[in-house]
Amino acid sequence: MGMTLVEKMLARASGKASVKPGDIVLPEPELVILHDGYVETAYKQLHDIGYRRVTHPERVVFVTDHQVVYTTPASILRGRANRRIAGEWRIGHFHDAGQGGHGHLFPMESGLVRPGMFLFAYDMHCTNFGAIGAFAMRAGPNVVSVLATGTTWTVVPHTLRVTLEGEPPPGVHPRDVGFWLAHRLTSGELGVEFDYRVVEFGGSYCDRLPLSGRVALCNTLTEIGVLNIVFPPMLPLGSARDPTWLESDDDARFEHTLVLDVSHLAPQVALPGAPDQAVPVDDTVGVAIDQAYLGSCGSGMYEDFQAAADVLAGHHVASGVRFIVVPGTVETAGRMARDGLTQRFLDAGAILLPPGCGPCAGGAGGPLASGEVSISTAATNGQGRMGAKDAHCYLGSPLTVAASAVAGRIADPRPGALRSPRR
Secondary structure, three states, X not given: OEOOHHHHHHHHHHOOOOOOOOOEEOOOOOEEEEEOOOHHHHHHHHHHOOOOOOOOHHHEEEEOOOOOOOOXXXXXXXXXXXXXXXXXXXXXXXXXXXXXXXXXXXXXXXXXXXXXXXXXXXOHHHHHHHHHOOEEEEOHHHHHHHXXXXXXXXXXXXXXXXXXXXXXXXXXXXXXHHHHHHHHHHOOOOOOOOOOOEEEEEOHHHHOOOHHHHHHHHHHHHHHOOOEEEOOXXXXXXXXXXXXXXXXXXXXXXXXXXXXXXXXXXXXXXXXXXXXXXXEHHHOOOOEOOEEXXXXXXXXXXHHHXXXXXXXXOOOOOOOOEEEEOOOEHHHHHHHHHHOHHHHHHHHOOEEOOOOOXXXXXXXXXXXXXXXXXXXXXOOOOOOOOEOOOOEEEXXXXXXXXXXXXXXXXXXXXXXXXXXXXX
16 A cells, blocks of 8 residues: 655655554654744743753754844743854754744755655744645644654544545635635535644645645644645746655545535635634625734745735725735745835735744734724634734735725625725
8 A cells, every 4th residue: 555745754754664654653853943032931941850951952942033023021031042052062054033934834945945845843833844744743732852862652643535626716715725625624614624633735726726726725724633735846937856755655544525516705814713614605795893913924025025016016005904914935035026016015005024924923023902803814713813803803815905905894805806995
């Protein structure tokens, strides 16, 4: 019996010829990634039990994306501590503020994370790396064990194969597909288990997606409890296939296989509470907003901003609305500036923040006040995620967020639906 893509990566990382779902393995990661909000905690935990170094520091990655701009005394001290720890532990890849950007995006852009790699990460949205055919497991607090010993025990997961066919109408973005699929999974409509499963995507729709679209699908499903999301490695146009890349065998055993048609999908909006609380945009059109936010690890790539800028063309952000735009990476920010996208956002009345998580990280750089309403491309929208606990956080695609920023209320992004801006 053949193996799935993820089973192959876990087998290789564990030094085994093969593995199957339910096996317990000790995979050795090629990289271990921590963001700036957890470095000091990990250091203190290891220091308290006598560790003065970490295993394979050359494989450890510190990324600064949650607090790129220090806005509190605590954030100033945290940044200084992270720099000291990176030096003391001789960390191999330390990306300080302004050096890289969002830790779930720039490692793919720079080639630090590559197809076929297995890695551990502290943060759950490391599932983004499945967009290029890598497998990053969220270790959470157990990342301390990985730093100390080089690994942690892992149960080989089942894989759910999702084949997406068709071409959605104009105005429908891959994040809409992700919201729609997340809702259908958690509502039980599709009748399959997804908890601690890997979702492997395929099909004609997925075959046409650029990397930004793959990232959108990987990111949007993360919050519902899946272990990971992966695509087969993307082959650059005109290039030869890398023989080290992996893909599922023809006779691989998937726990379930779903074939879904996205041809008639409408833009989706996730209601406050969770990304899977998705409804067609028509159900929310007209809800007044105070803030719109474009960015995060789910929609922080160049193509996301390009698509949103096209919606903004000829319009201005509505009076009373704060439209916050956060490029995902330093490279994306530079490309936006060179291509004129930055100026288009500024001319429309948007506020640009430096590359990183932006308001998705607890409201950093743009918190919501009590009772305020936002629509954003954030990774999630739980209570208090972006400020006050009684704020109302809706999620949409880059197209829906841009259209809503112009309208001053949640708006349909499909061609011809956007009316004159409210000034």
